[in-house]
Amino acid sequence: xxxxxxxxxxxxxxxxxxxxxxxxxxxxxxxxxxxxxxxxxxxxxxxxxxxxxxxxxxxxxxxxxxxxxxxxxxxxxxxxxxxxxxxxxxxxxxxxxxxxxxxxxxxxxxxxxxxxxxxxxxxxxxxxxxxxxxxxxxxxxxxxxxxxxxxxxxxxxxxxxxxxxxxxxx
Amino acid sequence: xxxxxxxxxxxxxxxxxxxxxxxxxxxxxxxxxxxxxxxxxxxxxxxxxxxxxxxxxxxxxxxxxxxxxxxxxxxxxxxxxxxxxxxxxxxxxxxxxxxxxxxxxxxxxxxxxxxxxxxxxxxxxxxxxxxxxxxxxxxxxxxxxxxxxxxxxxxxxxxxxxxxxxxxxxxxxxxxxxxxxxxxxxxxxx
Numbered sequence: 367x368x369x370x371x372x373x374x375x376x377x378x379x380x381x382x383x384x385x386x387x388x389x390x391x392x393x394x395x396x397x398x399x400x401x402x403x404x405x406x407x408x409x410x411x412x413x414x415x416x417x418x419x420x421x422x423x424x425x426x427x428x429x430x431x432x433x434x435x436x437x438x439x440x441x442x443x444x445x446x447x448x449x450x451x452x453x454x455x456x457x458x459x460x461x462x463x464x465x466x467x468x469x470x471x472x473x474x475x476x477x478x479x480x481x482x483x484x485x486x487x488x489x490x491x492x493x494x495x496x497x498x499x500x501x502x503x504x505x506x507x508x509x510x511x512x513x514x515x516x517x518x519x520x521x522x523x524x525x526x527x528x529x530x531x532x533x534x535x536x
Numbered sequence: 537x538x539x540x541x542x543x544x545x546x547x548x549x550x551x552x553x554x555x556x557x558x559x560x561x562x563x564x565x566x567x568x569x570x571x572x573x574x575x576x577x578x579x580x581x582x583x584x585x586x587x588x589x590x591x592x593x594x595x596x597x598x599x600x601x602x603x604x605x606x607x608x609x610x611x612x613x614x615x616x617x618x619x620x621x622x623x624x625x626x627x628x629x630x631x632x633x634x635x636x637x638x639x640x641x642x643x644x645x646x647x648x649x650x651x652x653x654x655x656x657x658x659x660x661x662x663x664x665x666x667x668x669x670x671x672x673x674x675x676x677x678x679x680x681x682x683x684x685x686x687x688x689x690x691x692x693x694x695x696x697x698x699x700x701x702x703x704x705x706x707x708x709x710x711x712x713x714x715x716x717x718x719x720x721x722x723x724x725x726x
C-alpha cells in the first residue's frame with residue numbers, strides 16, 4: 367500500500383462503526399453485517415478517486431453502504447435458498463433460557479418487519495434507527511428533501527410497530 | 537431514548553422496539569470491536585483505487601508480448617508473400633522465346649546481307665501481315681522522333697533491335713495493339 371493509499375485507508379476506516387451499524391440494520395445476522403461492511407469498504411476504496419468532496423466522506427461512505435446492502439437484499443430475494451438457515455444472533459445478555467427464546471423471537475419479529483418494509487421506507491428507517499443519522503444527513507445520503515425523510519420515517523415506524531404487534535399476537 | 541424530533545413531528549417508536557434495536561446494535565458493535573476488522577479488510581482485497589489495481593495492469597502487460605508476436609508474424613508472412621510474388625515471372629528462356637517471336641514479325645525480321653529483298657508487289661502479303669507492317673512502320677516513325685532507330689522501309693536491311701527496343705516500339709503506339717490482336721493466337725502459343 368502506497369502512502370496516499372494508506373492515508374485514504376486511515377481516513378475511511380474512522381467511520382467503520384457507522385458503516386457497520388447501517389449494515390447490521392439491513393442484514394439479518396452479525397456475520398452478514400460484517401461481510402457487507404467489508405464489501406462496502408472495498409467498494410469505497412476502489413472508488414476513492416472519484417470522490418469529489420472529501421469533506422463529505424461519511425455521507426459518501428454511508429451511501430455506498432446503503433447501496434451495497436440493498437444489492438445484497440435483492441440477491442437474497444432472487445435466490446431465496448441463500449436466506450435459509452440464517453439464525454439471528456442473541457441480542458442481549460439474558461439470564462434464563464426463556465429470556466433467550468424471547469429475545470430471539472423479538473429479534474426475529476423486528477428483522478422480519480424491517481425486511482417487509484418497502485425499500486424507500488426501509489432505508490430511511492435503518493439509516494435513522496441503526497445508523498443514528500440526523501434528518502439532514504439522511505436527506506444528503508438519500509438525496510431527498512427533509513420533509514420526505516420525515517414522512518417516510520413516520521410511515522416506516524408505524525408499519526414496524528404494526529407488524530411487530532401483529533406478529534406477537536400470532 | 538426518544539428523540540425530540542420524533543416526539544415533535546412524527547410517530548413515536550415503542551420502547552420495546554427501540555430496546556431491541558439498541559441491544560442488537562450494542563451486541564453487534566461489541567463483537568465488531570473485538571474482531572480485527574482492519575487487518576481482515578486489508579487481506580480481503582486490493583485496498584487501492586480502481587485504476588491502479590493489479591489485474592488490469594497485469595492484463596495490459598500480458599497483451600504486450602501477444603501483440604508483439606502477432607505483429608512479428610504479420611511482418612514475416614507479408615515478407616514471404618512479397619518475395620514469393622517478386623520472383624520474375626519470365627525466365628531468361630521465356631524472354632528468348634518472346635524475342636524470337638517478335639523477331640518473326642515482318643517489321644522486325646532481320647535480314648542477312650545475302651538475303652534478296654523481294655520488290656514490292658512480287659509477294660502479295662496476307663491482310664494480317666500487311667496491317668502489322670503498316671502498324672510497325674508507324675511505330676517506327678514515332679520511335680524515330682524519340683531518337684530511336686527507325687524501322688526501315690521494305691527493301692532495306694532491318695537493324696537488330698534489342699528486346700527492350702522491340703517492346704518500346706510495340707507498346708509505344710496504340711495501333712500496335714490492334715496489330716497484335718491479329719496475332720493473338722500466335723502469342724498464345726508463345
